[in-house]
Amino acid sequence: MHYVSSRGKAAELSFSQVLLTGLASDGGLYMPKAWPSFDVSEISSWHKLPYPELAIRVMKPFIGSFCSDAVFKKLVYKAYEPFNNFDVAPLKFLEKNTWALELFHGPTMAFKDIALQLLGQMFDHALCENQRSIAIVGATSGDTGSAAIEACRDKAPIDIFMLHPNNRISEIQRRQMTSVLSPNVHNIALGGTFDDCQTLVKEIFNDTSFNKRWTLCAVNSINWARIMAQIVYYFWASLKLGGPKAPITFSVPTGNFGNIFAGYAAYKMGLPIHQLIIASNDNDILTRFLKTGTMKISPVLSTISPSMDIQISSNFERLIFEMAGRDGEFVAKKMTGLRKNDEFTLNSNMLSNIRKLFSATSINDNQTKNTVTEAFARSGYCLDPHSAVGLAAARKVGVEGDIPTVILATAHPAKFPDAVKAATNVHPSLPPKFSKLLGAEERVTILDNNFTVVKNHIESILKKKGLQ
Template sequence: MRYISTRGEAPALGFEDVLLTGLATDGGLYVPESLPHFSLEEIRSWRGLSYSELAFKVMYPFVDDAIPEVDFRQMLEETYDVFAHKAIAPLVQLDVNEWVLELFRGPTLAFKDFALQLLGRLLDYVLEKRGEHAVIMGATSGDTGSAAIEGCRRCEHVDIFILHPHERVSEVQRRQMTTVPGDNIHNIAVKGNFDDCQRMVKASFGDQSFMGGKVRLAAVNSINWARIMAQIVYYFQASLSLGGPDRSMAFSVPTGNFGDIFAGYLAKKMGLPISQLVIATNRNDILHRFMSGNRYEQHQLEHTLSPSMDIMVSSNFERLLFDMHGRDGAAVKLLLENAAKGPVSIEDYRWRHARKLFDSESVDDKTTCETIRQVYDDNEYLLDPHTAIGVRAARTCRRDSSVPMITLGTAHPAKFPDAIAAAGLSVRPELPPHMADLFEREERYTVLENNLTAVQDFMAKHWKYA
């Protein structure tokens, strides 16, 4: 398996190098040169497999000979053994043919655990094999940071620096990151928004000279291909649980950076029958505006009750644009250069082709709260604000009521008590036992100005071998 850049100018790489590289040298994102494709008969034969066994079937073609089968199987078993539910990703029914796929049963209570618990193990395995050390640099709008720290805190061969927007994540999200002990863990609160943090990460990968040539940077954001790869699995698992592949499924995905829903798009291309993918966004709705009206234009970022989706520049959307343009890297590069200057559109036939699969909806805070309250009143089931956006978008955009509609439940409601309170509910979601003392733990983080040099200077002085 080889991987190529979405901008067409970087060399093709194998799995190990893509894992450690993050952004391609031309600024693009890596994607597989070709996708594995599974027949309906083969997918049908996977019914009854454990989650880790299914993950091996779906993911190993991407890993190929970079890791021996026995080692990869062991990594997967260890990864999902720490989840709090034996089904790993259980389904909860809300109504006839309407479901929530609970992706928050991992150690940090968010869907990011599915990929980042594995990514930490993959990085440590490859770095030990190569006799190398790496510095992980990532940006988070809330959940990626804690999942990355949890997944990498026991790694012997990495230091990890996570940037989050100062005072723009929930208190639970912040404490999950900043209370984890470890000399190799560094939290940076940037006086800006998530997009500012993400720009610093991309700039640092583009020019790593500030690390003095002593160590490589590794990515944990969803620009890292391994993140996308791991998220494909639960689409297969959900489908198999509800009668797939002998019936098609529809999925509604709360998304800001487009990685989670891009994994669903890949699952369809790999042979899983999916009839509809709903892009569910909050007021930061660049993806909705593009998918509904073929206009890609950045607006001012707004702070909402669903902070993990407070993103304006959706990095992984570039991967879809690459496919929409016939995998023409030069066309994607030109489009993104123009998008940095103002609004852009793509050829109408390309946009209409994407609309055959994708729908979208933007949900404001008021409607988010109404949905949280409605679902609780109807089912005594509590949604976090991101999942509530997914449920509302699913109900608004649903094409066929005979097709199961599965909303991805991206986070535990206990991470967002303010949103639950704003919904007018008296119930207070409790943290699970392993986090019961979260508000008593000591925090460690550094507040820095929204300045790339300040962040890079801090990193250069604080990694293990600085």
């Protein structure tokens, strides 16, 4: 399996190279050169497999000669050892034809653990095999950071620099990152929004000399391996609900478009999916796009679902690449338009093709809160605000007939205690190991939203560690 850039000019890379790379050299995102596919009978034969075994079968076509089958099995099983549920991603019934796919049973109680625990294992294997070191630079709206730090802490070949928007994530999210005092973990609180953090990280990766000097690597969903690992739970949910013979609808709380793009990838690999619902909060750029065909950036609004407070959905570039018949030049022009003019438009034919699989709606804070309140009052099931956006969106869009709908429950409610208490009048209890966070020492550097300032800060730390 080889990988190509969504902008068409960068060299093809192997999986091993893509794993340890951020953006492509032309600024694009790496995509598999061709989609592996499974027929319905093969997918059906997997219905009794435990999650790690299913993961091995779904992901194996993507990794090429990265490692032997035996080593890959070891990496996958080790990645999912820390999860507190044997199923890794259990399904919970919510209401008629609707289930929550709980993706928050990993070490940091968010769906990012499912991919990042595996990435941590793969990084360690690749670096030790080649006696290399890397500097991970990433941006987080709350959950990626803690999951990446947990996966990479105390790993000698890795230094991780994580940018988060100062005062724009929950206290639990912040403390999960800043209370990790491992010498290879470096937290940066940036003055600005998540989009500012993400833009700055892309600028750092696009600084070719800096990138090469320090061997930068990405853990955000711009890294294809993140998407690859997330594809698995779409197959898992389908198989648990009678698939793949019957199609399923997925409602996905969406910010950066990586989680839902994994659903599109599963669809391209042969999994019958009826509909992918893009569930947004008031930062509704994707909802507006599906209505008009124009992607137009607006100011970022603060909501009670802060991990989705995003206007620039980086992974949408991957879908445009697909809809444009993998025309990298076309994608590059559209991304240039977005950067220069804060907008671009796709033609009606492309928009129509996107609408065949995707629908979209936005849910405001009142609707989110009411959904948390209603679900808790009816069944005692507690949703975090992001998962509530997914449920509210599924109800709003509506599903035809008896097609099962799966809500991707992306975070444990205890990560957002203020929003949950306001909706249920009950303070969600933290698991014991997280209760210690509230009094723990924190280590974080607050920096201005300035490329040079952040780059110099990263470089000074790496120089002190003698990594040049």
